[in-house]
Structure formats: C-alpha cells, structure tokens
Amino acid sequence: MADHTSRTRRRGEELIKAIHDAVLEEVVAVGVGRLTMDGIGRRAATPRTTLYRRWSDPTEVLLDALYHQHPVEEPTPSADDLRGDLIRALRLMVDWALSPAGRAVAAILTDPKSVALISEALFDRVFADRGGTFTATVLHHYAAQGHFPTDRLTPVVTDIGEALVTKRLIDTGTPPTDEDLAAIVDQAILPALGLDPRA
Amino acid sequence: MADHTSRTRRRGEELIKAIHDAVLEEVVAVGVGRLTMDGIGRRAATPRTTLYRRWSDPTEVLLDALYHQHPVEEPTPSADDLRGDLIRALRLMVDWALSPAGRAVAAILTDPKSVALISEALFDRVFADRGGTFTATVLHHYAAQGHFPTDRLTPVVTDIGEALVTKRLIDTGTPPTDEDLAAIVDQAILPALGLDPRA
Numbered sequence: 001m002a003d004h005t006s007r008t009r010r011r012g013e014e015l016i017k018a019i020h021d022a023v024l025e026e027v028v029a030v031g032v033g034r035l036t037m038d039g040i041g042r043r044a045a046t047p048r049t050t051l052y053r054r055w056s057d058p059t060e061v062l063l064d065a066l067y068h069q070h071p072v073e074e075p076t077p078s079a080d081d082l083r084g085d086l087i088r089a090l091r092l093m094v095d096w097a098l099s100p101a102g103r104a105v106a107a108i109l110t111d112p113k114s115v116a117l118i119s120e121a122l123f124d125r126v127f128a129d130r131g132g133t134f135t136a137t138v139l140h141h142y143a144a145q146g147h148f149p150t151d152r153l154t155p156v157v158t159d160i161g162e163a164l165v166t167k168r169l170i171d172t173g174t175p176p177t178d179e180d181l182a183a184i185v186d187q188a189i190l191p192a193l194g195l196d197p198r199a
Numbered sequence: 200m201a202d203h204t205s206r207t208r209r210r211g212e213e214l215i216k217a218i219h220d221a222v223l224e225e226v227v228a229v230g231v232g233r234l235t236m237d238g239i240g241r242r243a244a245t246p247r248t249t250l251y252r253r254w255s256d257p258t259e260v261l262l263d264a265l266y267h268q269h270p271v272e273e274p275t276p277s278a279d280d281l282r283g284d285l286i287r288a289l290r291l292m293v294d295w296a297l298s299p300a301g302r303a304v305a306a307i308l309t310d311p312k313s314v315a316l317i318s319e320a321l322f323d324r325v326f327a328d329r330g331g332t333f334t335a336t337v338l339h340h341y342a343a344q345g346h347f348p349t350d351r352l353t354p355v356v357t358d359i360g361e362a363l364v365t366k367r368l369i370d371t372g373t374p375p376t377d378e379d380l381a382a383i384v385d386q387a388i389l390p391a392l393g394l395d396p397r398a
Contacts, residue, residue, distance in 0.1 A: 163363045
C-alpha cells in the first residue's frame with residue numbers, strides 16, 4: 001500500500017518516473033483519445049497542476065514517457081559477433097515489447113483511433129530519435145566493418161527480425177525463446193545479408 | 200436504404216452472408232467478450248431465433264464467418280513462377296487484411312481479452328483448416344517441384360512474407376504497393392530459400 005506521506009514527498013526523477021508509469025498504464029486502459037491530465041494524475045497520485053508545470057497536454061506526457069523508456073541497442077564494442085549481437089537485439093526487443101512501454105506502443109499502434117492521433121509523433125520523436133528498429137544499429141555497425149555490403153541494408157532487411165518477433169507475439173502471445181530468436185537470425189536475417197549459414 | 204419487405208424475404212446463402220457480415224462488424228465494434236446473438240441479429244436485421252437455428256452461440260457465428268471469408272491461395276497451375284506466385288500470395292493477404300474479415304481478425308488478435316477467448320479456435324478452425332499462412336501453399340508447391348530443398352521451409356521461413364506485410368500495415372496503416380511486395384520477396388523470402396537473386 002502506498003503511503004500518502006512518502007507519496008507527497010516524491011521529487012524530481014522519482015516523481016517523473018511515477019508519472020511516466022501512470023501514463024503508460026492509462027493509455028493501455030483508455031486509449032490515446034481519452035487520455036487526460038486528470039486520469040494520469042489520478043493514477044500517479046499527483047495533482048494536475050504538477051503535470052502542467054512540465055507538459056502542455058496528455059500526449060506530451062505520453063511521448064515523454066515512451067521516449068525515456070525506449071531501449072537503445074548497442075553492438076558490443078570491439079566484439080566480432082554479428083549473430084550474437086542480432087540475437088541480443090531481438091531479445092532486447094522482446095523484453096521491451098512485454099514491458100509497460102512496449103504494451104503501450106502495441107495498444108497505440110493497433111488502435112486505429114490512437115494511430116491517427118499520435119502515430120507520426122511516435123515514429124519521429126520516439127523510434128527515430130532512439131535509433132530506429134532494434135536490429136538496425138547492429139546491422140549498420142557490422143556493415144560499416146565490412147561484414148557485408150551496405151546496400152544490403154534495405155528497409156525490408158532491417159525490418160525482418162522485428163517483423164518476425166512481432167508476428168510471433170501477436171500469433172502466440174508468448175515470448176520467443178533464445179532458440180526461436182536464433183532461428184530468426186540464422187534462417188531469415190543472415191540469408192538476407194548474403195551470409196546464409198546453410199549455403 | 201434497406202427495405203423491410205425484401206429484408207424479411209432473405210433466404211439461404213443471402214441471409215447467411217448478411218449474418219456473416221454483421222458478426223464481423225460487431226466484433227470490431229465490441230470485441231469477442233461482448234458479442235451477443237442480440238447484437239449480431241440487430242446488425243443483420245434478423246431475429247435471434249433465426250441465429251439459434253444454425254449456431255449455438257455468438258462465437259460459433261464468428262468462427263463460421265471467418266472460415267467462409269478466408270481466402271485460399273493457389274499456385275497458378277502448371278506455371279513456373281515462384282516469384283510471381285509469392286507476390287500474388289502477399290497481395291491476397293493484403294486484400295484480405297483490409298477486408299471486413301481481416302479487420303475482424305486484427306481486432307481479435309490485438310485485444311488480449313479477445314485472444315484469451317477465441318485465439319486457439321481461430322488458429323485451429325480457420326487458419327489451419329484454410330491452409331495456413333498465405334505464402335505457405337505456394338512455398339510447399341514449389342518445394343515439391345524441386346525448386347529448393349524442402350527442409351528450407353521452417354516455421355520462420357514460411358512466416359517471413361506475412362510478418363513483413365503485417366509489420367508494414369501496423370507501422371504505416373497503408374497497404375504495400377506491388378513494388379513493396381516484390382522487395383519483400385526478392386530481399387527476404389527468396390534469400391531464405393537459398394535463391395538469392397542478388398547473390
């Protein structure tokens with residue numbers, strides 16, 4: 001049970017984190033179109049006036065929360081492990097997809113009403129600013145090292161891993177295992193780079 | 200405007216089609232958990248008693264509608280055009296995804312409450328009975344003709360095209376063009392079969 005005394009003392013990062021968590025829960029519950037400062041404030045046990053000090057409207061709270069809770073993949077520096085780094089990037093995506101931020105994004109993208117309200121800002125201000133899709137950073141790193149020709153990195157190819165993980169999550173509702181992710185890398189991503197391990 | 204006299208005269212296939220259309224609209228509007236014979240009947244302008252003559256409950260009406268409106272891809276008989284048949288299979292998928300049946304399936308699969316109620320029956324009685332994913336029939340046909348080894352047809356590989364089309368529909372909300380579908384075939388599916396057109 002939250003204690004009111006400690007709650008009112010929250011400051012700075014702790015308070016912002018509580019508000020971010022609240023808006024991610026609220027959007028899953030009501031959709032973007034029905035987000036309000038009151039609703040977010042109620043979930044965060046914070047007065048609406050506090051929210052208006054930092055954000056101009058509920059959508060700004062949401063975009064700020066998604067931006068801050070978006071993971072950024074990093075290729076292991078100086079390692080030479082394309083396959084392992086791709087598997088790790090997809091694991092990072094699965095962990096994110098099942099987190100409150102990932103569930104909020106899924107709720108937004110699969111609700112036609114929400115998409116119309118926020119989709120462009122979501123792609124411009126969250127996904128693009130945070131480095132695009134999960135495998136893209138890894139793929140560009142290894143292309144720059146000469147592991148495969150850069151012109152292999154088309155929009156289709158940088159989407160393959162994320163697309164297969166998304167379809168699996170939609171179809172089964174259960175997170176893929178490490179073996180499932182390795183199969184995606186070996187059977188779909190690497191062949192598309194011209195690095196077919198079975199060829 | 201529908202005319203009541205003609206409406207009450209609907210029989211056989213015409214009436215069933217109207218009820219199928221009604222249940223697909225109703226599930227998008229209210230979700231599987233709130234489907235009722237009354238709601239379906241209201242949309243179809245048909246008394247509930249008529250529905251109970253053929254179906255035991257609203258979920259059965261829904262599964263029957265999805266089964267009958269699910270497209271079945273066929274490789275062009277005696278043609279030797281793997282690439283063209285894959286593009287056509289993905290086009291069939293896009294057309295279906297944007298149809299009332301496809302929109303109903305998307306609404307079911309992206310709503311955690313609906314998924315729990317019907318997902319297993321959807322996969323067993325609609326998708327599997329209707330031949331699995333859209334590219335699968337084409338891929339198995341050409342594998343049997345010796346175009347590539349059958350053991351290339353893993354669950355990951357038969358999902359690549361559908362996964363990329365699904366991600367694109369979720370991300371952009373707009374249907375892929377024929378060039379987009381050709382890029383998916385050339386840059387992702389064919390390489391995974393060991394038939395990389397760029398190798």
